[in-house]
Amino acid sequence: xxxxxxxxxxxxxxxxxxxxxxxxxxxxxxxxxxxxxTEVVRVDADGKRIQGDGRGxxxxxxxxxxxxxxxxxxxxxxxxxxxxWGFPFYFKFNSTDVQATANSIAGERGTAIISSYGxxxxxVSWFPNATSVTRxxxxxxxFPWFNTVFLLILAGVLVALWRATRRFRKPTV
Numbered sequence: 001x002x003x004x005x006x007x008x009x010x011x012x013x014x015x016x017x018x019x020x021x022x023x024x025x026x027x028x029x030x031x032x033x034x035x036x037x038t039e040v041v042r043v044d045a046d047g048k049r050i051q052g053d054g055r056g057x058x059x060x061x062x063x064x065x066x067x068x069x070x071x072x073x074x075x076x077x078x079x080x081x082x083x084x085w086g087f088p089f090y091f092k093f094n095s096t097d098v099q100a101t102a103n104s105i106a107g108e109r110g111t112a113i114i115s116s117y118g119x120x121x122x123x124v125s126w127f128p129n130a131t132s133v134t135r136x137x138x139x140x141x142x143f144p145w146f147n148t149v150f151l152l153i154l155a156g157v158l159v160a161l162w163r164a165t166r167r168f169r170k171p172t173v
Contacts, residue, residue: 026088027150028131030115030142033067033076035106035133038099040064047125063099065130070111070138078116078130088117090131102133111138 042050045058063080080099083092105112113136118128136142 025119026117027147028115028117028144029128030113030144031067031076032070032111032113032136032138032140032142034070034109034111034138035065035067035102035114036075036109037066037106038064038103039066040099063095064127065099065102065114065133066106067112067114076114077120077127078114079118079127080130083129083131090117092131098130098133101135102130105133105135110135111140112136113140113142 041062041064042059043062044050047062050057050059065078065080067076067078068074069076080095080102082095083090085091102112113132113134114130115132116128116130118126120127
């Protein structure tokens with residue numbers, strides 16, 4: 001393998017790795033889970049739980065949805081917060097409605113499709129953010145339409161750019 005080819009492979013990995021990580025974090029995922037409970041927690045500006053009423057401090061409510069895998073019983077915890085107009089652009093303004101739906105399903109110990117983005121990292125107490133909760137049968141299998149369409153469009157753009165740059169290469173003799 002030539003040095004140029006090796007450089008291109010390393011360069012492509014360095015350029016595309018951040019995109020792949022961002023896509024893994026921000027693209028929506030859909031899981032069919034049994035909802036076991038919900039909770040509302042009052043936190044301060046740093047995200048730490050507040051004991052008492054928190055008077056005199058800037059506080060906010062954070063909703064949590066507790067669920068488990070239907071077959072393996074593996075627990076899953078989701079935050080449920082509005083994204084509003086900020087990044088990522090989910091334009092989510094209905095966290096209380098999502099929480100009410102999750103609470104209703106939890107009362108029945110029913111199953112739901114939970115759409116979310118983010119990673120669960122216990123070391124820093126990161127939870128995926130639930131964007132929607134809908135009732136579903138235990139054998140439902142949601143298809144990631146947004147991810148598929150987005151990646152197909154991106155692949156089409158990359159192929160078009162690659163073909164356009166090949167047109168301007170000098171012919172080798």
